[in-house]
Amino acid sequence: MQYTLAEQERKRKRRENQVGYAFMLPSLLFFFGFVIFPMGMALVTSFTNYSMTSFDFVGFTNYVNAFKDKVFLQASWNTIVIVLVSVPVVTLFSLWVASVVYKMGNAASSFYRVIFYLPIVTGTVAVTVVWKWMFNNYYGLLNYVFTNLGIISKNINWLGNPAYALWCIITILLTTSIGQPIVLYISALANVDPSLVEAAEVDGANNLQVFWKIKWPQIMSTTLYILVITTINSFQCFALIQLLTSGGPNNSTNTIMYKIFQHAYQYNQYGYGNAMGVLLALLIAVFSYFQFRLAKTDNE
Amino acid sequence: MQTTVQRTTPYRVLALALLMALVVFFAFPLFWIITGSFKSAKVINSRTPQWFPLELLNTGEPGWAAFLQVVGLPILLAIAVIALLLLLHKKQALHTLGLIVGITVMLGAVAYALYAYISQTGTSWPAAPQLNNYTRLFSKAALKWLWNTLFICAMAMLLTSVTATMAGYAIAKKRFAGRALIFSIFVMAMALPKQVILIPLLKEMSFLSLHNTPWAVILPTVGWPFGVFLMKQFAENIPGSILEATRIDGAGEIQTFIQIVLPMVAPGIGALAIFTFISTWNDYFLQLLMLNTERTMTISVGIAKLQQEMSTDFGLIMAGAAIAAIPIVLIFLIFQRFFTRGITIGAVKG
Known part of the structure; x- marks a missing residue:
């Protein structure tokens, strides 16, 4: 009877394992079947010339070709511009809205949350088609309003002009990215320990000082999360491009995501498409890494 | 969460005004989708946009239509602002009033549209020209x-x-x-x-x-x-x-x-x-x-x-x-x- 305790312990552990995996099983099946397996396949096929007719190992050829592909470089540049503009704007803007709204009553802050979330729930496609109408050269609201206000003298073909098209897309992207950060910041600001704020106020700190010294460090983890999700979302901007400009005019709005779609769907170059996908994933990883570094040094 | 009393500073007034403009900007696409879905090709392809789908009302009274076209948007904005100010108010009673104003106006608009519609076309619902877009969509x-x-x-x-x-x-x-x-x-x-x-x-x-x-x-x-x-x-x-x-x-x-x-x-x-x-x-x-x-x-x-x-x-x-x-x-x-x-x-x- 001396080993009963150890025996029991071992039995309990085995049971815990069995039960744990039994509960995990359905989720793991889906996760490995439809997330991990395709991820592995993306990596493997990126080293092949996989297409309708061939499937041979070609080493790093796809990656080398990507860096020689002028359109890919242009698309990468556009993608980076979108990210570098939208991430800071979304973060600062949502922080500002949240800081104005979070002290209002429940109904008011709900109201603003709903309004700023509206473009997201309305759906990418619905929002995109209405903007396409508003941007239209002849029938668009924008040209009508701007010419009547005297801001522009004649109609501008917003989406057909390389100088404006990318900025139009960024504007719409901003309206569809801002809802979630606002919701997150409102709840983060509401969770800041009020006694700290009061103590600082008693010590004579002004609003701005209270914000930077007390609140900002406490909402840092939320900021980091917002930076990461906004970065990922901006990198993946696809529907806007496909429906508004199809990457044009003259590739001025082409992005990595849209180019992957073209190669996969129109040219059937799966290997090359996957290689660009892997490069996109690496690019996102690099951005996320720097954001974590930035957040860390800011915190200390 | 305790709500602190907000002082009325110039910054705060400015912030609320900006917020109001943003509310319009963010809600507008949905508004434009819904109103646009009731407009005929003639209205859509004219160079002057119609803020409201007047054909939906179809009162046959040009006076009304012209009136709505001119004052419609300002009125809508004014109502939105009033309702919002009431909603922002701390007192529960005024808050409720804001909700009531908002809902009444919306119901009133719907009722008016229905009334105008029925008085114009009798009670036969389907296939009216104003709903042409929907008929075509569902075909x-x-x-x-x-x-x-x-x-x-x-x-x-x-x-x-x-x-x-x-x-x-x-x-x-x-x-x-x-x-x-x-x-x-x-x-x-x-x-x-x-x-x-x-x-x-x-x-x-x-x-x-x-x-x-x-x-x-x-x-x-x-x-x-x-x-x-x-x-x-x-x-x-x-x-x-x-x-x-x-x-x-x-x-x-x-x-x-x-x-x-x-x-x-x-x-x-x-x-x-x-x-x-x-x-x-x-x-x-x-x-x-x-x-x-x-x-x-x-x-x-x-x-x-x-x-x-x-x-x-x-x-x-x-x-x-x-x-x-x-x-x-x-x-x-x-x-x-x-x-x-x-x-x-x-x-x-x-």
Whole structure:
């Protein structure tokens, strides 16, 4: 009877394992079947010339070709511009809205949350088609309003002009990215320990000082999360491009995501498409890494 | 949360004014979709936009129409601002008044439109010229598209809720080997861009002969680890002592899960369900890749296709956009609290 305790312990552990995996099983099946397996396949096929007719190992050829592909470089540049503009704007803007709204009553802050979330729930496609109408050269609201206000003298073909098209897309992207950060910041600001704020106020700190010294460090983890999700979302901007400009005019709005779609769907170059996908994933990883570094040094 | 008294500073007035402008800017696309869906090609193709779909009212009195066209937008804005100011007020009574004003005005507008409509056309509803866009839309496969979307969203919601609740509970409360490793793989997968895996996913679905069926959209959605992550956060709040006590009482694992765990994580399941439903509804890219015939399309893909085929038939496209947007906006408004909770809990504790 001396080993009963150890025996029991071992039995309990085995049971815990069995039960744990039994509960995990359905989720793991889906996760490995439809997330991990395709991820592995993306990596493997990126080293092949996989297409309708061939499937041979070609080493790093796809990656080398990507860096020689002028359109890919242009698309990468556009993608980076979108990210570098939208991430800071979304973060600062949502922080500002949240800081104005979070002290209002429940109904008011709900109201603003709903309004700023509206473009997201309305759906990418619905929002995109209405903007396409508003941007239209002849029938668009924008040209009508701007010419009547005297801001522009004649109609501008917003989406057909390389100088404006990318900025139009960024504007719409901003309206569809801002809802979630606002919701997150409102709840983060509401969770800041009020006694700290009061103590600082008693010590004579002004609003701005209270914000930077007390609140900002406490909402840092939320900021980091917002930076990461906004970065990922901006990198993946696809529907806007496909429906508004199809990457044009003259590739001025082409992005990595849209180019992957073209190669996969129109040219059937799966290997090359996957290689660009892997490069996109690496690019996102690099951005996320720097954001974590930035957040860390800011915190200390 | 305690509400501090807000001083009226110039900054605050300026901030509220700017906020009001933003509210208009953010709500406008939806307004333009809905009003646009009631406009005829003649109105849409004229150089002067009509702020309201006056043909819907169709009073036959040009005086009214002209009046509304000129003062309509300012009036709408004024009402919005008044309702908002009342809503912002601390006093419960004034707050309620704001709600009443808002709702009355909306109901009044609907009633007026109905009255004008009926008095003009008698009581025969269908096929009136003002609803032309909708008649044309439904003569296409729009109802089928709606049904497909609904089926995909409901199945994805159901399967995600079940699998994620089970897995979230296991990760939070079961000390099985490899638990930490599995969880970190889940988290890392979440940080990777979803679209990168779409080409292999497309091939996989063709291989399984699921391409161009609803399951090609449902299965990858269920596999996405966000739900597990969310449910783990909720399941962690279950006190271990309760689980221990149930075990000592001789309850089996399944019984414990159903009788103890499920009720305690119910708010989490609600949040996850509504979140999954809305995000699946709007997951255009996956649907576009997987569904490519008129019969299997979702509403998003259908509208995108309409837009590509008849790019300047804005009335028809807006009717499609309205049909796609309104159900999900209503669902969002009704379950807003659950939804907000879902996205905050997923983030703040992670």
